[in-house]
Amino acid sequence: MNGEPVIEVKGLQKSFGELQVLKGIDTVINKGDVVFVIGPSGSGKSTFLRCLNLLENPTGGQILFEGTDITDPGNDINLHRRKMGMVFQQFNLFPHLSIMKNLTIAPIKLLGKSKEEAEKTAYTLLERVGLANRANAYPNQLSGGQKQRIAIVRALCMSPDVMLFDEPTSALDPEMVGEVLNVMRDLANDGMTMVVVTHEMAFAKEIASRVLFMDGGYILEENTPEELFGNPKNERLKSFLSKVI
Amino acid sequence: MPQWLQNLADRFYTNFISENRWKYIADGFIVTVEVTFFAVLIGIILGFIIAVIRSTHDKTGKLKIPDFICKVYLTVIRGTPSVLQLLIIYFVVFGSVNISKVLVAIIAFGINSGAYVAEVIRSGIMSIDKGQTEAGRSLGFTYAQTMIYIILPQALKNVLPALGNEVIVLLKETSICGYIALQDLTKGGDIIRSRTYDAFMPLIAVALIYLVMVMLLQRLVAGLERRLNSSER
Numbered sequence: 001m002n003g004e005p006v007i008e009v010k011g012l013q014k015s016f017g018e019l020q021v022l023k024g025i026d027t028v029i030n031k032g033d034v035v036f037v038i039g040p041s042g043s044g045k046s047t048f049l050r051c052l053n054l055l056e057n058p059t060g061g062q063i064l065f066e067g068t069d070i071t072d073p074g075n076d077i078n079l080h081r082r083k084m085g086m087v088f089q090q091f092n093l094f095p096h097l098s099i100m101k102n103l104t105i106a107p108i109k110l111l112g113k114s115k116e117e118a119e120k121t122a123y124t125l126l127e128r129v130g131l132a133n134r135a136n137a138y139p140n141q142l143s144g145g146q147k148q149r150i151a152i153v154r155a156l157c158m159s160p161d162v163m164l165f166d167e168p169t170s171a172l173d174p175e176m177v178g179e180v181l182n183v184m185r186d187l188a189n190d191g192m193t194m195v196v197v198t199h200e201m202a203f204a205k206e207i208a209s210r211v212l213f214m215d216g217g218y219i220l221e222e223n224t225p226e227e228l229f230g231n232p233k234n235e236r237l238k239s240f241l242s243k244v245i
Numbered sequence: 246m247p248q249w250l251q252n253l254a255d256r257f258y259t260n261f262i263s264e265n266r267w268k269y270i271a272d273g274f275i276v277t278v279e280v281t282f283f284a285v286l287i288g289i290i291l292g293f294i295i296a297v298i299r300s301t302h303d304k305t306g307k308l309k310i311p312d313f314i315c316k317v318y319l320t321v322i323r324g325t326p327s328v329l330q331l332l333i334i335y336f337v338v339f340g341s342v343n344i345s346k347v348l349v350a351i352i353a354f355g356i357n358s359g360a361y362v363a364e365v366i367r368s369g370i371m372s373i374d375k376g377q378t379e380a381g382r383s384l385g386f387t388y389a390q391t392m393i394y395i396i397l398p399q400a401l402k403n404v405l406p407a408l409g410n411e412v413i414v415l416l417k418e419t420s421i422c423g424y425i426a427l428q429d430l431t432k433g434g435d436i437i438r439s440r441t442y443d444a445f446m447p448l449i450a451v452a453l454i455y456l457v458m459v460m461l462l463q464r465l466v467a468g469l470e471r472r473l474n475s476s477e478r
Contacts, residue, residue: 055379082385092380096399105394106384158384 003031006066006162006193007052013060014047021047023217024061029162029195034188036204036225037197039214040240045197048214049166052195053077053084066161082110085155089167091147093139099126099150100135103157111158118157125153129183145176149183156187163187165196201245205229213237260446266437270447273433274454280350280429281416287355288415289408292362295319297392299363300370304378305388315363322360328421330357335425346427350419358415365407369400402473409466413459420455430454 005028012025021044029035037045050056052063054070054077063071070080094102103122107113113121126132129149139147148168155163165184169177181203188194188207198204204211204225211228213221213236221234229245232238246254261267295315302312322330334353335346373396381391401408423432434451438444 053383055383078382078385078387081383084383086380086383088376088380088383090374090376092374092376094377094380094395094399096402106386109390109394110385154384 005030005064006033007195008064009052009061010064011061012048012051012058012063014044014051014056015059021217022051022058025217025219027212027219027222029193031161031193032191032209034192034194034207034209035196036208036211037195037214038199038201038204038211038240043215044217045214046166049164049195049197052164053081053086055086082106082158083161085152085158085160085163087148087151087155087163087165087168089170091139091144091151091171093147093151093154095139097138098135099131099137099139099142102139102150103154106154107157122153122157125156128186129153143176144172145179148172148176148180152180152183152187162193162195165194165198167197167199169198169200199244201229201241213240215240256443256446260437260441260443261450264440266440269428269433269436270430270450270454271433273428273430273451276347276422276428277416277419277430278458279347280354280419280422280427281412283351284354284358284415284419285412287351288358288362288411291355291359292364292366295359295363296366296370299367301388301392303371319360319363322357327354327357327418328424331421332424346422346425349425350422350427350429354415354419357418358411361411361414362408365404365411366400368407369404370396372403373399405466405470405473409462409469412466413462416458416462417455 007029009025009027009029012022013020014022025048027035037048039045047056051058052065054063058071061071062069065080065084068075068080070077093099094105097105100119100122103126104113104115104118107118107121108115123132123135126135129152131146131149131153134142134146134150139150142150152163152168168184169180172180177200181200184194184196184203185207196204196208206225208225211223211225212219213228213232213234215236221228221232221237228237229241232241261270295318298308298311298315302308331350331353334356335349339349377395377399378391381395382388386394419429420431422429423435426432428436430451434447437447441447
């Protein structure tokens with residue numbers, strides 16, 4: 001099921017001033033991969049994810065997206081970001097725009113789609129996540145789970161080649177986590193390439209094709225979920241798993 | 246007619262009707278509205294540009310030199326009395342050219358207002374959560390597009406009451422136009438006073454006109470706020 005590489009990370013480093021958060025990350029994300037990144041707080045997993053679409057500028061190393069080095073300042077990152085959907089912990093919907101406008105503003109302004117075309121795509125996707133009836137609502141009228149499902153649809157409206165999820169369920173009430181995970185599960189089953197930073201271990205076990213364990217700015221172990229959770233080799237991974245499961 | 250009422254009617258006649266003195270107030274009113282309107286326009290455009298430059302510098306560290314120029318401008322304008330700015334622009338900057346006083350006042354108040362508007366809008370921009378910028382950028386919008394489509398609409402809505410306040414302050418501030426012998430509303434009332442030696446009638450009349458204008462502005466801003474907020478309900 002794995003195809004050609006979508007994202008290749010080579011010796012990625014990131015420092016905030018004196019603090020070095022990422023000390024050298026190497027990994028490849030192939031087409032169709034569902035990669036989960038787990039690790040304790042402060043391990044650098046969110047920073048790693050945010051480096052993939054240059055929301056954080058790496059201080060060292062390379063990131064190749066579909067063969068292009070996006071860390072090269074000569075490349076227009078805005079063009080690449082269109083193909084990398086991102087979902088945030090805090091949803092970050094645009095509160096001044098209706099749901100439909102939230103979904104269509106980027107396809108219309110960036111991809112040059114007509115309003116009708118963009119709305120048609122948005123509507124189809126809204127139906128898939130069961131929120132077609134909220135198209136004219138505003139973000140503040142939705143629950144957290146609904147907001148996050150809309151945020152996922154907003155990213156999907158750009159027809160991205162890869163979806164990045166930054167702790168998508170961490171800000172949700174427990175009873176709303178399920179609805180968001182269902183949408184993500186559907187996406188994974190449809191063959192979407194996904195990179196997910198999460199604390200949902202059971203979910204990682206269920207849908208991941210590969211799990212990365214990060215701590216102290218390194219990837220300490222990288223394996224299939226069965227192996228990584230069932231037969232952890234790294235000491236820190238063992239102690240981490242003993243605490244969270 | 247009782248004596249006191251007759252007295253009041255006489256004074257009204259002397260101050261406003263006789264020799265068409267009401268024209269001082271009417272003409273002054275037009276000047277005041279003119280100066281305020283165009284000064285607000287300049288102030289908002291100027292303030293807007295400065296706010297975007299300053300917040301871009303704050304967020305990204307770029308635009309160092311423009312930011313420095315803006316800071317100097319803000320410090321000078323906010324650090325000196327507006328009467329003095331008006332006098333300097335009239336007697337120093339345009340001292341040797343023949344230029345309409347209304348135009349001088351518009352320029353002076355526009356430049357003055359720009360400094361305050363800039364800080365109001367900048368505070369609005371900085372109050373928007375940085376997640377909004379990140380969401381915009383992650384979709385592929387450039388920094389400028391994110392500003393225009395995502396940040397500024399929210400920022401402007403948030404600072405609308407403060408902007409309305411700035412317009413009100415500016416309207417009243419134009420009453421110093423008399424310093425360059427521009428006959429605005431205040432000056433108009435004062436000229437009548439100097440002719441009739443009656444202070445009460447013209448000054449109270451002028452005060453009432455300002456008050457009504459301010460109240461109308463307040464209602465306008467409140468209406469605008471309601472309309473913008475209804476889009477989020």
